[in-house]
Amino acid sequence: MFDSNNVAIIGTGYVGLVTGACLSEFGLNVICVDSDISKISLLNNNIIPFYEPELKQLVEKNRAAQRLSFTSDIKEAIDQSTVVFIAVGTPPQEDGSADLNYVLNAAKSIADCMNEYKLIVIKSTVPVGTCKRVKELVSNILKERNVRVEFDIASNPEFLREGSAIRDFMHPDRIVIGFENERAKNILKDIYNVLYLIDVPFVFTNLETAEMIKYASNAFLATKISFINEIANLCDEVGADVHDVAKAMGMDGRIGKYFLHPGPGFGGSCLPKDTRALLDIGKNFGAEMRLIKAVIEVNESQWKRLLEKMRSFLGEFQNKIITVLGLSFKPNTDDIRESPAMKFISYLIQEGAYVQVYDPVSIKNAAMLFSDNSRITFCADEYEAAKNADAIAILTEWNQFRHLDLNKIKTLMKDKYFFDYRNVYEPEDVKKCGFIYYGVGRK
Ligand code: NAD
Numbered sequence: 001m002f003d004s005n006n007v008a009i010i011g012t013g014y015v016g017l018v019t020g021a022c023l024s025e026f027g028l029n030v031i032c033v034d035s036d037i038s039k040i041s042l043l044n045n046n047i048i049p050f051y052e053p054e055l056k057q058l059v060e061k062n063r064a065a066q067r068l069s070f071t072s073d074i075k076e077a078i079d080q081s082t083v084v085f086i087a088v089g090t091p092p093q094e095d096g097s098a099d100l101n102y103v104l105n106a107a108k109s110i111a112d113c114m115n116e117y118k119l120i121v122i123k124s125t126v127p128v129g130t131c132k133r134v135k136e137l138v139s140n141i142l143k144e145r146n147v148r149v150e151f152d153i154a155s156n157p158e159f160l161r162e163g164s165a166i167r168d169f170m171h172p173d174r175i176v177i178g179f180e181n182e183r184a185k186n187i188l189k190d191i192y193n194v195l196y197l198i199d200v201p202f203v204f205t206n207l208e209t210a211e212m213i214k215y216a217s218n219a220f221l222a223t224k225i226s227f228i229n230e231i232a233n234l235c236d237e238v239g240a241d242v243h244d245v246a247k248a249m250g251m252d253g254r255i256g257k258y259f260l261h262p263g264p265g266f267g268g269s270c271l272p273k274d275t276r277a278l279l280d281i282g283k284n285f286g287a288e289m290r291l292i293k294a295v296i297e298v299n300e301s302q303w304k305r306l307l308e309k310m311r312s313f314l315g316e317f318q319n320k321i322i323t324v325l326g327l328s329f330k331p332n333t334d335d336i337r338e339s340p341a342m343k344f345i346s347y348l349i350q351e352g353a354y355v356q357v358y359d360p361v362s363i364k365n366a367a368m369l370f371s372d373n374s375r376i377t378f379c380a381d382e383y384e385a386a387k388n389a390d391a392i393a394i395l396t397e398w399n400q401f402r403h404l405d406l407n408k409i410k411t412l413m414k415d416k417y418f419f420d421y422r423n424v425y426e427p428e429d430v431k432k433c434g435f436i437y438y439g440v441g442r443k
Contacts, residue, residue: 003082004028004082004083004119004187004190004191005027005028005029005082006028006029006031006080006081006082006083007020007023007028007029007030007031007081007082007083007084007085007191008030008031008032008033008077008078008080008081008083008084008085009023009030009031009032009033009084009085009087010033010034010074010077010084010085010086010087010088010106010109010110011033011034011086011087011088011089011102011106011124012032012033012034012036012039012040012043012049012070013050013087013088013089014050014052014160014162014165014269014335015087015123015124015158015160016032016034016085016087016088016123017032017043017048017052017055017059018052018055018160018165018166018169019085019087019123019158019169020032020068021055021058021059021062021068021166022058022166022169022170023191024062024065024067024068025058025061025062025170026191026193026194027067027194028067028191029067029080030062030067030068030069031068031069031070031071031076031077031080031081032068032069032070032071032077033070033071033072033073033074033077034070034072035072036072037072040070040071040072043059043070044070046059046060046063050333050334050335051332051333051334051361051362052162052163052165052166052333053163053164053166053332054166054167055165055166058166074109074110074113075113078109078110078113078114078118079113079115081118082117082118082119082187083118083119083121083187083188083191084110084118084119084120084121085121085123085156086103086106086107086110086120086121086122086123086124086134087123087124087158088102088103088105088106088124089102089124089269090102090103090124090125090126090273090277091269091273092272092273092276092277095280096276096277096279096280097127097276097277097280098125098126098127098273098277098280100126100127100130100133102124103122103124103126103130103134104133104134104137107120107134107137107138108137108141110138111137111138111141111142111145112141112145114142114147114149114151115147115149116149117149117150117151118149118151118152119151119152119153119154119183119184119187119188120134120138120151120152120153120154121153121154121155121156121188122134122153122154122155122156122211123156123157123158125157125158125214125215125218125270125274125277126155126211127211127215127277127280127281128208128211128212128215128281129208129211130211131153131154131155131178131207131208131210131211132153132207132208134153135153138151138153152179152180152181152183152184152187153180153184153207154177154178154179154180154184154185154188154207155176155177155178155179155207155210155211156175156176156177156178156188156210157176157210157211157213157214158214159172159173159174159176159214159217160172162268162269162330162332162333162335163330163331163332163333164332170195171200172195172200173201174200174201174202174203175192175195175200175201175202175203176202176203176205176210176213176214177189177202177203177204177205177210178205178206178207178208178209178210178211179204179205179206179207180206180207185204189202214274215274215277215278215281216278218270218271218274218275218278219274219275219278219289219292219295221259221266221271222266222271222274222275222292222295222296222299223291223292223295224258224259224260225259225261225263225265225266225271225299226265226266226294226295226296226298226299226302227260228242228246228259228260228261228262229262229263229265229298229299229302229440230298231245231246231262231441232262232440232441232442233305233441234441235441235442236440236441236443239443240441241441241442241443242262242423242440242441242442243423243439243441243442245441246260246261246262261422261423262423262440262441263302263340263397263421263422263423263440264302264303264306264340264341264344264395264421264422264440265298265299265300265302265303265340266299266329267329267330267337267338267339267340268329268330268335268337268338268339269335269337269338272296272299272338273338275292275295275296275299276296278292279292279293279296302340303340303343303344304347306344306419306421306440307344307347307348309419309438310322310391310393310417310419310438313391313417313436313438314390314391314415314417316351316352317348317351317352317353318351318352318353319352319353319354320352320353320354320390320391321353321354321355321356321388321389321390321414322348322353322354322355322356322389322390322391322392322393323355323356323357323358323385323386323389323391323392323393323413324341324344324345324348324355324356324357324358324385324393324395325357325358325359325382325385325392325393325394325395325396325398325401326341326359326394326395326396326397326398326401326422327339327341327342327345327357327359327362327363327365327366327395327396328341328359328361328362328396329341329396330396330397331396331397331398331399332398333361333362334361334362334364334365335362335365336362336365336366336369339395339396340395341359341395341396342366342369344393344395345357345366345370345376349370349373349375349376352375353375354375354376354377355375355376355377356376356377356379356384356385356386356387356389357376357377357378357379357385358378358379358380358381358382358384358385359396359398360398360400363378366378382400382401382404382409383405383408383409383412386409386412386413387412387413388412388413388414389412389413389414389415390413390414390415390417391415391417391418391419392409392413392417392418392419393419393421394419394420394421394422394424395421395422396422397422397424401422401424402424402425406429406430406433406435407433410433410434410435416434416435416436417435417436417438418430418435418436418437418438419438420437420438420439420440421439421440422440423439423440423441423442425437425439427439427442427443
């Protein structure tokens, strides 16, 4: 019988840190490792390196209870743990394939220092076959070291959403566990016992299937978004209202109401990279992913289409002042990776516009990317961002943008164009305030 109470998590990003904090909240002893020393030093001072609601309280509470600790010394973490989760990044490479170097390096570090049984759990999103590759790598290193210890590999993909990560982890729709033997299965069942007891559904399957489930799920979500964006674009042309179309479609239990919100396209650190990686996996195995290819194409043209819509109202962008509300790829996160708002802003600047930007939490991240650019101004609030603007565009549906003082905004602006790229307003309400309104697929 192995002690599954002691857990190490490698990588303290959005997934690793949330996993560590939540497992310690379940009562396990968790040690989180990151190769980024500055991150570890922030965490050791109760400072969360990124924005995620409720995470700070959870980290503080479990550190105080001495169930959660942080280190940059991987040996220290491995020595005191039986279960080791790998939750490092798997960013896209130039050709769209997932960069597995971080995962393989983490696996190598484990193999370099393990001296007794470990269960290595891959939580990062990895192409089918990676668990087996990690198993081979670890076996080879142990052989080279002439160390005879047993270990198991399991796959446990993560489905949390940034912005609601704690709730998603604590109340998941399902837990997926890919395993090779009963020992690994039982340890992971033990780890997630709290969720098992509250009837969260568990899917136990083989390693390859677990790896595939994650890509198939993300690709399907991306498909829903590209689908509704195409329908919205058609609604634009034929005078239909996509809001009502999506609502009525969603009432059909076979379709479901989620992920049917038109906008500037999907972004973030998961859907764009995972759809591209799935294309690459298909290519490698001779199974062309034609549908996913189309989903990506639609997504890549969507933000450009919305920009062209803006140009059709404003004329050329040269010296126009555009207010952009929202930088993150979705609300309640400061993650600007592959955010449509960032692509929008870069394009507007390149076309000679001045951009006045406000976001409740992402300005610091964006400011690092646009450091010396005099054409972008980061503002203290929505109203400062609206001053003298020719047009205002909502790119992220933060709740606070749903209740703007439209009359005040109108008075502050030079012209009256309102681009509601997240469809958060009723068109008539905005028009009543004297704006020319454009929503996505609704007039
Ligand atoms: P992230 O980039 O926020 O964090 C990764 C962390 O791993 C970084 O802090 C980095 O310093 C650390 N790291 C890299 N190599 C290391 C090593 N060898 N040793 C120790 N630390 C190391 O990544 P993320 O967004 O948390 O994503 C992690 C994985 O989870 C990815 O595969 C991603 O696709 C998947 N995932 C992400 C989300 C999400 O919403 N972010 C959701 C589900 C799944």
